[in-house]
Amino acid sequence: MVSLTSARTVRAAAPSRPPLKTGRPGAGWAIPGLVFFGVFALLPMAGVVYLSLTSWDGITAPQFIGWHNWSRFLGDHQIVQSTIVTAILLLGNIAVQAPISILLGVWAAGKQRNRAVLTAIFFLPLLLSTAATSVMWRQLLDPNFGLPSKMSWLFFGDQNMLGTQAGSIVCLIAVTSWQFVPFHSLLYQGAARNVPETLYQAAALDGAGRARQFFSITLPLLRNTIVTSTTFMVVGGLTAFDVVLLLTNGGPGTDTSTLPFTMYQTAFVTYDYGYAAAVATFLLLLATGASLLLVRLTGYTKMTSTQEGL
Amino acid sequence: MNNVSRRQALAALAGGAAIMATTAACGFKSANATASSADGDVSYWTQVDPTNTVQQAAISAFNKTSKGQVTLSTIASAGYLGKVQTAMGSSAMPGLFFNWGGGSLSPYIKAGKLVELDPSLKSHFLASPLQAGIVDGKFVGVPCRGTQPVFLYYNKALFAQAGVKPPTTYSDLTSLVTVFKKRGITPFTIAGSGTSSWTELMWVEYLVDRVGGPGVFSSIAGGDWSTWKDASVLQAAQMIAELISSGAFGSNFGSVNYGAGGTSTLLADGRAAMQLMGSWDYATLAQISPSFVKNDLGYVPFPSVEGGKGDAGNVSGNPTNYISMTTAAAGTTAADFLKTVYRDDYVLGLVKDGEVPVTTNTKSLLSQSTDPAYSSFLYDLVAGAPAFTQSWDQALGSTLATPMLTEIQKLFNGQDSPQQFVSNVLAIQG
């Protein structure tokens, strides 16, 4: 920690400098990035919101139809079903990935030698693209040639994993977790390294065991990272569709058609862009709402460090 | 805001603008290379496919003697249709593109993007495959590759061991199911995963055709959606439900994906006795086991259904694939290029690749294919067919086909009863 006495000395010796404003970045710092982001992300999104008020097949000019897409959206049974499936997958992913990532991240932050090697291996799934991972898992889940045929004790229901809704949901969560746990554990690893060793030493002297140290020291200090990580998972769950496309194509039937998948299908398979734009706008609102909620609930926007008061 | 940050902000803005301007300027050069330019160059889009080498050879030969050049772009099959759709409304649209004809071309015709082709081209092709290239009364697609009918593949070794012959009638088929089940062999292999539900569509196509005749689907494709109520549809759905409950497809087909030989391998391995599949599977089987293809591969047309209205010679499948010309194809280059797709060298290239093209000169060249017996079987099957129904998903276009495929998958998976199947499909276009 930087010694506070030297800061005080500086303060005492300084002549009448302008106060806190100096050294703070002004609005200008954010402008170039905002413009860039605006042109390539916000502007298209505004276009999509506008498109939700039109009927468009992608080839001829869009036709303005007002709220028609939205009233159809509100009465669409498939949308309700898709929202439920999306929620199930989202919660399932969080429930599986968060504990594993936290444990792995904290473990990886330790300084033992072998941990570095193993961490590199654990990182490998992230290096494969989602499409490649999904294709690979599709082969691995083949009931006649893949894992179910070689390790049938692990699989239930005659190895017909993708033929039932429950089985498909489990497979989707498993494949997504397999690929993204490395990313989240990277976040936790960085944050866990920030926890001062002194806290653990003090707790050990007090007689606290490993588990107690983990729950009382590590977890609370990881609070900001938990928010960040959960935000990514929520956003990921609301925008990712390639795993669903490649593994189940929304099946069996429409049992795993998540909202992003339904949106993709409506736009690129049935070419009903106006309606797809409505679904996309809805997704955007959901995801933004969720992130804002998460952020507010945990006081994130106050921009305070978890180290305050140490 | 103090002076320092204002200056910095302006500098940052200027810098950002400079980057963007340079970017745009650098990008300008290649923009024109994509669309078809006025001096007659044409861009031809196709999807990644084993026949790409043949297509490229034809293009290279054409370019040598033509003023306008044709450039081939091979696009990932997974995104091909989406990319074509996206580009069609912009200046980046191709001059020529590969497609499946039928309902898939309707949106482009309605938007006025396609150019009608020279009628004299028609005389070089067999009659029935041409049909799907004539959409909404306009001749917009010329056949550019082999025909892909669907028929029954079977494992000759397994049949010999069981002492049975391939089926010629539907009751033959159901008794074969019993025979093979007793021997612990899956009678029919099928890919029932949501990603491959078109394999299940083929069963529906043939059963409806055999029971009710080809008129049922052509009425639906012609725009009368209520024809789904026809008794033959419900009967076909019931026949399928019976097949499934008798174990004709095994029990875990719901997780099987067709790509990479999920089903064909079972046939080649001797774990399944038969597969209803299109002619492209020959190449897959050859890759899996050349010895199987040489010694034990058998093929017959889909059997007839006793008491059904459909002719036993009717065929379903992809008549062929087509090239269409768009309004972006300037000059006569595109029209001239299209004249090369029935030339002997192009057709021969396809034949040697295992395809059976639908040109009038094909029969004479078939002896040069790698498996003449197989190629003649295909040719005779198609040439002698009273009716060749295009795969329903291509004929209807994806807007209607996608929910239809979902219901078919649910029928096979047991989520829809035959009655529910019919009412759900009817509800697609309420």
Place this chain on the structure above:
Amino acid sequence: MKQRPNYFAGLATFIWLLIIGVPLYALINTAIGPQDAYSQNGPLTLPTHFTLSNVTTVIQSGFLGYIWNTILVSTATVVLVLAFSIPISFAVVRGSGWITRGVFRVFLLGLAIPAQAVIIPLFLIINQLGLYDTLWGVILPTAAFSMPVSVLVISGGMREISSELYEAMALDGARPARVLTTMVIPLSRSSISTAGVFAALQAWNGFLFPLIMTQSNSTKVATLGLYNFVSTYSANIPALLAAVLMSAVPILVVYLFARRALVAGLMGAGGK
């Protein structure tokens, strides 16, 4: 004080190693075996003999050129993303009230934009700018879409720097630029590296933007090149997985080298 070996951690990491390892084994196994062995035995059986034929097939399809394009796209994306995100994060964390809330919310909103939803308007914009079928047509949207994540992560890292340090520099009369370059960036190295890695991965594995924004062979990236082995009715899985492995190699190499810097950065964070 010596602690008992952590049996729980040992067992858990072993299980996780199996979970990660088995599919990777299947991946490598398939890529180095001949095609017919894969078709007959599936991905889990060791082939009787190993072959590099899949690798040669992949190279012959021009894959190395595609990897080079991907390297260009990824590098440019990371540079752009960091160049824009670091100043923005700095402004968000240390700027005065309305900037903080407003800009941060804009990027939270941006986090949730689904790429496949905006692809059509985006395509029209890129086409208007004359960037269709150029690598920049891929780089710019990919960078833009990676910015929300970067801003989130980097501002998280910058926030951990205690305000006393900022005040110390302020009293030194340091201008924001100097504060940023001499103190903030070094201290938030770990979050910057994480954001950089994430942006690189997004660019490396991106499929939708290259698919729609490019067309010719000269602008093809590795993810599109993978689809040279997939056609409508069949897929050459061994070649496909060999290509997947080959496209993972460069980024693995970068990771192995950057890991040292990453670790050093992680250790230094917090200003101890």
